[in-house]
Amino acid sequence: MEKRRGLMMVLSSPSGAGKSTLAKMLVESDPVIAMSVSATTRMPRPGEIDGKDYYFVNALKFESMVGDGAFLEHAKVFDHHYGTPKGPVEGALAQGHDVLFDIDWQGTQQLAQKMPHDLVRVFILPPSRDELERRLKARASDAPDVVARRMAKAGDEISHWAEYDYVVVNDDLNAAHAKISAILVAERQKRTRQIGLHGFVESLTA
Amino acid sequence: MEKRRGLMMVLSSPSGAGKSTLAKMLVESDPVIAMSVSATTRMPRPGEIDGKDYYFVNALKFESMVGDGAFLEHAKVFDHHYGTPKGPVEGALAQGHDVLFDIDWQGTQQLAQKMPHDLVRVFILPPSRDELERRLKARASDAPDVVARRMAKAGDEISHWAEYDYVVVNDDLNAAHAKISAILVAERQKRTRQIGLHGFVESLTA
Numbered sequence: 490m491e492k493r494r495g496l497m498m499v500l501s502s503p504s505g506a507g508k509s510t511l512a513k514m515l516v517e518s519d520p521v522i523a524m525s526v527s528a529t530t531r532m533p534r535p536g537e538i539d540g541k542d543y544y545f546v547n548a549l550k551f552e553s554m555v556g557d558g559a560f561l562e563h564a565k566v567f568d569h570h571y572g573t574p575k576g577p578v579e580g581a582l583a584q585g586h587d588v589l590f591d592i593d594w595q596g597t598q599q600l601a602q603k604m605p606h607d608l609v610r611v612f613i614l615p616p617s618r619d620e621l622e623r624r625l626k627a628r629a630s631d632a633p634d635v636v637a638r639r640m641a642k643a644g645d646e647i648s649h650w651a652e653y654d655y656v657v658v659n660d661d662l663n664a665a666h667a668k669i670s671a672i673l674v675a676e677r678q679k680r681t682r683q684i685g686l687h688g689f690v691e692s693l694t695a
Numbered sequence: 696m697e698k699r700r701g702l703m704m705v706l707s708s709p710s711g712a713g714k715s716t717l718a719k720m721l722v723e724s725d726p727v728i729a730m731s732v733s734a735t736t737r738m739p740r741p742g743e744i745d746g747k748d749y750y751f752v753n754a755l756k757f758e759s760m761v762g763d764g765a766f767l768e769h770a771k772v773f774d775h776h777y778g779t780p781k782g783p784v785e786g787a788l789a790q791g792h793d794v795l796f797d798i799d800w801q802g803t804q805q806l807a808q809k810m811p812h813d814l815v816r817v818f819i820l821p822p823s824r825d826e827l828e829r830r831l832k833a834r835a836s837d838a839p840d841v842v843a844r845r846m847a848k849a850g851d852e853i854s855h856w857a858e859y860d861y862v863v864v865n866d867d868l869n870a871a872h873a874k875i876s877a878i879l880v881a882e883r884q885k886r887t888r889q890i891g892l893h894g895f896v897e898s899l900t901a
Contacts, residue, residue: 612886618899644900655884656892668884675881678861678874680818686862693824694850 492684495582496676497604498522499590499597499653500669502613503643505624507659511613512591514666519673522587525578528554531569544574562592562599567638571596582607587673594649601652609676611669612653616660698890701788702882703810704728705796705803705859706875708819709849711830713865717819718797720872725879728793731784734760737775750780768798768805773844777802788813793879800855807858815882817875818859822866 502508516524528544530551539545546554551570555563563572573590581588590600600608615621621643625636650656655672659665680686708714722730734750736757745751752760757776761769769778779796787794796806806814821827827849831842856862861878865871886892 611884614896615899618901621899647896647900650892650896651886653886655881656886656889657884658895668880671877671880672884674874674877675861678817678863678878680857680859680862683862686856689864690820690853690856693821693827694853695824 493585493677493682494607494684495521495584495586495588496609496673496682497578497582497588497590497600497607498609498611498673498676499592499600500611500613501593501597501646501649501653502659503615503621503646504639505621505643506613506615507624507662507665508591508613510662511659511666511669512589514662515669515673516589518666518670519587521585522589522673523581525573525588525590527571527573527592528560529569529571531571561603562596564593564595564599566593573600587677593646594652597649597652606681609655609672610653611655611657611672612650613665614647614650614656614658616658699791699883699888700813700890701727701790701792701794702815702879702888703784703788703794703796703806703813704815704817704879704882705798705806706817706819707799707803707852707855707859708865709821709827709852710845711827711849712819712821713830713868713871714797714819716868717865717872717875718795720868721875721879722795724872724876725793727791728795728879729787731779731794731796733777733779733798734766735775735777737777767809768802770799770801770805772799779806793883799852800858803855803858812887815861815878816859817861817863817878818856819871820853820856820862820864822864 500508500512512524516522526541526544528546528551530546530548533539533545537543551572554560554572559574560572561575561578563570578588597610615624622640625639657665657668676682706714706718718730722728732747732750734752734757736752736754739745739751743749757778760766760778765780766778767781767784769776784794803816821830828846831845863871863874882888
């Protein structure tokens with residue numbers, strides 16, 4: 490009973506709102522959801538593993554995948570391309586596994602067009618503008634011009650908040666994690682996601 | 696932040712699926728949701744308190760309330776009338792409190808017509824037909840003919856499962872309670888329920 494098709498949960502937020510940390514907490518706390526692995530043309534950062542963190546591909550390969558319709562969504566962010574290969578996601582959903590996406594509003598719009606019924610969109614907001622600035626500046630690995638570009642992009646990303654189903658303000662990581670976990674548990678109980686309910690109900694009233 | 700209008704959660708199920716127990720667990724575990732108090736023309740059972748468990752009214756009073764449009768929903772179940780007085784519910788929602796309803800499909804349909812945006816509909820199913828029968832027979836206070844009528848009514852109630860947003864199979868009380876709690880937490884995070892998000896987002900990007 491309660492067999493179901495997997496769902497696609499998107500977490501979007503301006504950079505610095507805690508999205509990546511929350512995605513990691515969710516995958517670690519929930520055995521049924523796994524992170525979608527994107528393809529990207531950017532260089533690996535220290536410690537990143539090809540096929541686990543990203544599929545690292547060059548621009549030519551990326552373009553040929555676009556041409557083959559191999560992406561559920563793809564976008565250019567700053568100077569690099571990112572995209573979600575279709576096959577692994579569709580396989581996971583069919584087996585009742587959930588897939589988590591850490592993507593921006595552009596990718597979310599494309600997913601919403603292609604797979605509206607499987608999609609659960611969560612937008613994460615920082616608790617205040619000061620806190621957002623503080624968090625962006627705290628990333629030691631980023632040069633000042635990167636921080637400035639991120640602040641500009643943050644405003645752009647935030648302007649799309651109303652395209653999401655759920656909004657969570659991340660003023661406390663554990664509280665925000667609990668809310669997003671609850672969204673996941675709740676969405677799994679949606680009548681429309683559960684496969685075989687018709688047959689089960691018939692068995693109750695036979 | 697995250698100020699919101701309260702929501703109305705309906706739990707419906709065939710008698711014997713654990714709905715009343717789950718409603719009690721939910722109200723006891725969650726400080727923000729309270730049980731809606733119905734008016735009824737049936738006699739109080741031992742221990743029931745007027746104004747807390749029900750408003751016990753006679754048939755004439757009930758009819759005059761119907762005439763005054765004082766009910767959000769009302770229905771006849773077996774030989775008795777039940778109805779939800781409108782005023783207390785609207786007051787609670789406006790103050791950001793959630794209201795829990797233990798009502799059948801007839802009442803749910805009426806609530807859905809009157810307040811579609813505030814409504815979250817959860818249908819609880821028993822784990823099997825055998826278990827449903829067993830639970831109905833285990834109620835020592837009910838005469839055999841009441842059990843038989845309840846079984847017939849169970850089939851009628853179950854036939855409306857597809858009118859609900861969420862379906863939870865109650866094969867384990869604690870697990871079912873956790874799922875319904877998660878639905879409540881998640882629905883509170885719906886973008887459309889949160890009041891003041893526009894202003895908050897403006898403060899982030901100002």
